[in-house]
Amino acid sequence: MLKVERLTKYFELNISRSMKVQPFNDISFEVEQGAFLGIAGPSGIGKSSILKCIYRTYIPTAGKVWYDSAKYGTIDLARASERQITHLRVREISYVSQFLKVIPRVSAEDVVAERLLPFGQSLEQARAEARQMLKRLNIPASLWEAYPATFSGGEQQRVNLARAFIVRPRLLILDEPTASLDNETKQHVLDLLNDMKRQGTTMIGVFHDWDVMGKVADRILDLRTVQMSAEYKQLAEAE
Template identity: 55%
Template sequence: MDATHPLLEVRNLTKEFHLHLVDGRTITPFAGLSFSVPEGSLCMLAGRSGAGKTTILRCIYRTYLTTAGEIWYDSQKFGRIDLATASEEEILQLREREIGFCSQFLKVLPRVPALDVTAEPLLKCGWSRAEALTEASRWLKRLGIEESRWQASPITFSGGEQQRINIARAFIAAPRLLLLDEPTASLDAYSKSIVLDMISEARAAGVTIVAVSHDMAALRPLADTIFNVPEHASLAAVQES
């Protein structure tokens, strides 16, 4: 990688939402945001609730389209690429091989066992099914998911257990760029300590992490940089109205 460029560089990012089902108004959680994340570092996005921190992660992962701005990522597959304008095929390949996302909510197909759900990212990376399931079992053990539950659908799990499955799926394939949205939410103290260890290990292994968390006390010591997301005026007006 060219050392003059960070792994991730966000330039003048703006996102608007049109509330068609309300009264047609437009809200802008953020506008003109710029920040960069060096390779192998952990960047925390800080700011009050509603500032658009999770929306930034979703724009980087491209589950949200940006309204304006650029999101430059130094990929192994395509070189330096703007995630805001990359093709759907390019984004899918990057998600399979290089960019991971851990959301607050687990979305899986019904009746798929937890072990298979956890192993899926490895299968997409070309692992054999036997190897992927073996590795998935190791992660489920570490995160305290009882072996008797591995063949059950995660839909039947508690919120904390589902979050642990989400975390296992995000970490298991060791993506180059990992986006974490409230990774310690819904977790008990013991599970949270395990996840914090996993974040530290991933960072030490060279994974670049962008994280959003209300648990700043736990994650702040792990962060290399903290980017404060300012609250945009148009969103504040909506919240106060």
């Protein structure tokens, strides 16, 4: 479903002087359909940047991101057009960041329901499904018509997860999805993720909590090992 080949990203910063920051270099991996790949490593090693390159929030400096799309067939997300990326984000790929970004004066149920409208559902049908998803993620009914901007961090993250889960994406990208959740809600999220895996959703994610990641990931890519291997390879080539 997803094949990343020699992915590299660097940023050029111009503050007092020109600097090049390279969060990761020459990263390759594959994820089969219905599998979950966890990405691990210390802060600053490039975990979130890899996810953003896959989702195309960042444009990679080098490398390819092959994705098996329902509409376009096998497509390189690193070089796809903006129109293709927009379609895939609406129809096939969901991304959960650590922060919810929505229009301020829109209710929680409508924030979630809005994701279903491009699939031909009526607003009432979409709201009904949104309420069920919010309920499953422990958002009380008293908050369904309230604005997420007034919610706690954990409540906002549950709305964020509901938006991603409700469309049952082909590819789900998760960046610290459970960091601000209590233990009970974490378990609900894990149950939902495992349900989606059984239904064929492919997932790639970063978790702060290794125990939580271990309960859902089929395989864990430790970037410390990958980056070190790349450094040894460069040294060998130089010799």
